[in-house]
Amino acid sequence: MPCLFCRVWDETALHAENLVVQRGERCLVMLNRYPYTGGHLLVAPRAHAASVSSLDADTLSELMQLSARAVAVLERVYGPHGFNLGINQGRPAGAGIPDHVHLHVVPRWFGDTNFMTTVGGTRVVSESLDEAGDEPR
Numbered sequence: 001m002p003c004l005f006c007r008v009w010d011e012t013a014l015h016a017e018n019l020v021v022q023r024g025e026r027c028l029v030m031l032n033r034y035p036y037t038g039g040h041l042l043v044a045p046r047a048h049a050a051s052v053s054s055l056d057a058d059t060l061s062e063l064m065q066l067s068a069r070a071v072a073v074l075e076r077v078y079g080p081h082g083f084n085l086g087i088n089q090g091r092p093a094g095a096g097i098p099d100h101v102h103l104h105v106v107p108r109w110f111g112d113t114n115f116m117t118t119v120g121g122t123r124v125v126s127e128s129l130d131e132a133g134d135e136p137r
Contacts, residue, residue: 003099004100026045041070045101070105086106
C-alpha cells in the first residue's frame with residue numbers, strides 16, 4: 001500500500017477526500033488531518049524520499065516556494081502571530097510518515113498552548129478540517 005503522500009498524488013480529488021488545497025508540479029499542499037493548530041498544513045514532494053538530501057534542487061525550490069505561499073495565505077486568512085515551519089526527518093525526530101519527507105507549516109498565536117496538551121494529552125483546535133479547507137474568507 002502506498003504512503004499517504006504517494007496515494008494522494010495518484011488521486012485527482014482535492015479537499016473533500018484527501019485534504020489537498022494546492023498541487024504544484026513537484027509538490028502539493030494539504031491540510032494536516034491531525035493538526036496542532038487551525039490551518040496546520042503539510043507540504044510534500046511528489047518524490048518518495050525519506051530525506052531532504054535526496055531531493056533535487058527543483059523539488060527543494062518548489063517545496064520552499066509553496067511553503068512561503070502557504071504562510072502568506074495563512075497570514076491573510078487566519079492572522080496568526082507567528083509560524084513554525086519544520087521537517088521531522090526520521091522517526092526519532094518525530095516523523096509520522098518517516099519514509100516520505102514533508103514540511104509542516106503551523107500557524108501560531110500568543111497563548112495557543114496550554115496545559116491541555118501537556119497534562120491531558122489533548123489538543124484543542126477550534127476549527128474543523130472542512131472549514132479550514134473552504135475558500136479563503
